[in-house]
Amino acid sequence: MLDYRAHQRKLLPALATSYALMFAQNQLVESMHEVQSASGDVDERVQRELEARAAGLKAAQTAHATATIQTCREACGGAGYLAMNRLPQLKADTDVFTTFEGDNTVLLQLVGKGLLTDYRDEFGSLDTLAPSPSAPGSSPAPPSSASPVGR
Numbered sequence: 001m002l003d004y005r006a007h008q009r010k011l012l013p014a015l016a017t018s019y020a021l022m023f024a025q026n027q028l029v030e031s032m033h034e035v036q037s038a039s040g041d042v043d044e045r046v047q048r049e050l051e052a053r054a055a056g057l058k059a060a061q062t063a064h065a066t067a068t069i070q071t072c073r074e075a076c077g078g079a080g081y082l083a084m085n086r087l088p089q090l091k092a093d094t095d096v097f098t099t100f101e102g103d104n105t106v107l108l109q110l111v112g113k114g115l116l117t118d119y120r121d122e123f124g125s126l127d128t129l130a131p132s133p134s135a136p137g138s139s140p141a142p143p144s145s146a147s148p149v150g151r
């Protein structure tokens with residue numbers, strides 16, 4: 001099957017993505033172990049970042065699994081539908097992963113919220129409309145100008 005170039009183009013990037021997601025998962029588990037085995041109080045920011053990464057990875061991995069198993073099934077033609085080739089069983093098992101332990105859409109919203117909160121914490125006080133005080137010929141910002149991030 002892999003002699004078909006069309007199959008190579010569909011399947012090899014999916015295989016590479018599977019490896020990348022596995023490395024990311026291993027790193028996440030390592031970080032979780034570090035956070036949970038650290039003595040003293042857990043840093044709330046680190047904990048929040050860990051949760052967001054877990055939520056994002058779960059959504060990415062389960063969506064990838066569902067799409068890739070379907071691609072594999074189609075790449076095998078009718079034989080992909082035979083129970084003996086295990087793809088239908090894999091499909092049935094993994095299909096619901098996009099929903100349980102948190103629906104993927106909702107989990108991605110959690111990631112988005114975490115990223116925006118971090119962005120606000122980091123840049124919320126920055127007045128992007130004011131000219132830099134060090135810029136030649138610049139005048140001080142008018143007192144009424146507020147940061148668009150804080151609005």
Ligand SMILES: Cc1cc2nc3c(=O)[nH]c(=O)nc-3n(C[C@H](O)[C@H](O)[C@H](O)COP(=O)(O)OP(=O)(O)OC[C@H]3O[C@@H](n4cnc5c(N)ncnc54)[C@H](O)[C@@H]3O)c2cc1C
Pocket residue numbers: 096099100101102103104105106
């Ligand atoms: C096989 C199976 C086993 C399960 N096992 C367990 C278990 O052991 N323990 C347990 O506690 N639970 C379990 N669950 C429940 C599972 O965690 C929930 O089904 C899952 O969290 C999704 O919640 P929901 O079904 O209420 O869907 P909903 O949250 O109602 O989502 C339905 C749809 O609405 C969309 N949606 C929801 N909120 C928003 C929003 N704010 N913005 C945009 N779209 C939104 C979703 O994307 C989805 O398309 C299981 C579910 C299944 C199917």
